[in-house]
Amino acid sequence: MIVTGQAEKGEHMDNMTDKQFKTILEMVDMILDGCKDLEEAKAGVKEIMLDKKFGTAGNEMVIEEFMTGREVSVLSFVDGKTIKTMTSAQDHKRAGDGDTGLNTGGMGTFSPSPFYTKEVEEFCEKYVYQATVDAMAAEGRPFKGVIFFGLMLTEDGPKVLEYNARFGDPEAQVVLPRMKNDILEVMEACIDGTLDQVDLQFEDNAAVCVVLASEGYPVSYEKGFPITGLEEFKKHEGYYCFHAGTKFNGDQIVTNGGRVLGVTAKGKDLKEARANAYAATEWVNFKNKYMRRDIGKAIDEA
Numbered sequence: 001m002i003v004t005g006q007a008e009k010g011e012h013m014d015n016m017t018d019k020q021f022k023t024i025l026e027m028v029d030m031i032l033d034g035c036k037d038l039e040e041a042k043a044g045v046k047e048i049m050l051d052k053k054f055g056t057a058g059n060e061m062v063i064e065e066f067m068t069g070r071e072v073s074v075l076s077f078v079d080g081k082t083i084k085t086m087t088s089a090q091d092h093k094r095a096g097d098g099d100t101g102l103n104t105g106g107m108g109t110f111s112p113s114p115f116y117t118k119e120v121e122e123f124c125e126k127y128v129y130q131a132t133v134d135a136m137a138a139e140g141r142p143f144k145g146v147i148f149f150g151l152m153l154t155e156d157g158p159k160v161l162e163y164n165a166r167f168g169d170p171e172a173q174v175v176l177p178r179m180k181n182d183i184l185e186v187m188e189a190c191i192d193g194t195l196d197q198v199d200l201q202f203e204d205n206a207a208v209c210v211v212l213a214s215e216g217y218p219v220s221y222e223k224g225f226p227i228t229g230l231e232e233f234k235k236h237e238g239y240y241c242f243h244a245g246t247k248f249n250g251d252q253i254v255t256n257g258g259r260v261l262g263v264t265a266k267g268k269d270l271k272e273a274r275a276n277a278y279a280a281t282e283w284v285n286f287k288n289k290y291m292r293r294d295i296g297k298a299i300d301e302a
Contacts, residue, residue, distance in 0.1 A: 069154040070298070071161065072113045072120075073171045076129060076149065077186055079195035080142035083133045084186075085125075085149075087178055087202045088116035089171040090298065095218060097294045104218045105259055108295030110208045110270055111174035114302035116151075120158050124151065128160060144190050173242050173262045174207040208277040209264040210295050214245070215288040217258035225255045225287040232283040238266040239280050255286050270299045 048058040075086040089111040095101035128149065136143045148164035148171070167176075176183065180201040189195045214221035223245070230253065233241045242264065245257015263280050267273030274296040281291060 067152050067154050067159060067161070069152045070113075070115045072116045072151045072153060073109075073168050074116070074124070074129075074149045074151060075167060075171060075175055076147045077190050077195060077198075077200070078133055078143050078145060078147055079190045079193045080144050081133065081137060081193065082195040083129050083147070084195055084198060084200040085121075085129055086175050086200070087111055088113040088121075089168070089174050090115070091168070091171060092292060092295055095213075095292075097292050102218050104213075106168075106170045106211065107213070107259075107292045108208070108210045109170045109174045110274065110296045110299060111171075111178060111206065112270075114270070114299065115153055120151075120153060124149070124158055128158070132163070144193075169244075170209045170211060170242070170262045173209040173240070173264045175202075177207055177238075177240055177264060177266060178203045178205060203266075205266055205268055206270040206273040207264055207266045208270065208273040208296050209242075209262050210277045210281050210291055211244075211259050212261040212263060212281060212284060212286075213259050213290045214255055214257070215290040217290065221258055222288055223255045223257065224249070227253045227255060227260070227284065227286045229283040229285055233280070236280075239276070240264040241280075241284070255288075260286065260289075270296060270302075274299060 045061065047053045049061060052058055071090065073089045073091060075089075077084045077086070089109050090113040091109050092099070092107045093103050095104050095107060128151075132147065132149075133143065143165070145165060146167055148162075148166060148168045149160060150162035150164070151158050152161050180203060181198065186195075186198055186200065189198045214223060216222070226249075227246065230241060233239050240263075242262035243253075244259045244262060245255060246253050246260060247256040248254075261284060263277055263284065265273055265276035265280050267276050277295070278293075
């Protein structure tokens with residue numbers, strides 16, 4: 001909701017609930033040196049929008065719902081009319097253990113998410129997934145490809161946080177290794193509009209990915225360090241090493257970015273997959289290697 005106009009501003013402020021005002025409270029708190037409650041937040045909005053403390057910069061205010069809950073990612077294949085969802089995954093965005101530090105592109109994932117229950121899936125199938133594909137087609141822009149659904153499981157039910165027209169990274173690193181189908185055949189079905197004929201299947205197991213990063217990521221870090229131990233992955237079934245920030249320096253693979261490698265392992269369940277993934281991280285070494293030590297911590301809370 002975008003609030004504009006003198007009368008409208010006053011009317012919206014009077015009718016807003018505490019839940020609607022949580023986001024505004026945070027914003028006004030940053031601007032006006034602290035607000036303790038809803039009334040102070042309302043007074044802050046009045047100061048910005050009606051009293052023009054910041055001039056025309058306060059002419060409009062965007063009000064967004066403040067949501068809390070667990071985040072779940074669901075990738076899907078789409079052929080313009082049919083959608084086939086993949087297995088669920090859960091990411092870890094913060095750089096440090098305990099979800100501390102700066103946001104990153106993702107420090108690790110696990111799949112499936114134990115919080116993405118059958119009830120949640122049925123709700124999203126009815127109100128989110130097919131509805132999204134149908135709406136795009138109705139607008140004259142049918143979509144073919146991969147849609148990433150970023151969901152939040154709130155007290156009021158599942159809600160869509162974001163869409164992406166791509167595979168998620170590092171979500172794909174735990175989803176695709178569990179897919180039984182030939183991915184090229186699925187992609188061809190998306191192009192040809194025959195996805196309804198594909199029986200998309202996933203293994204009845206689990207996968208965990210731990211990202212090996214350069215120490216200092218996502219701010220500043222050194223690169224160009226030789227990486228050793230990559231040959232070990234060829235010796236073990238169900239273990240994968242996905243390259244992100246690497247390059248060749250002659251015949252030697254060296255670090256070349258913040259997130260360097262994604263180490264993925266499968267297991268019969270999430271706890272086994274997590275143990276396998278962390279064991280595999282010890283195979284790989286480079287000078288400023290850094291990783292979170294608590295990827296999959298939510299597994300223990302399920």
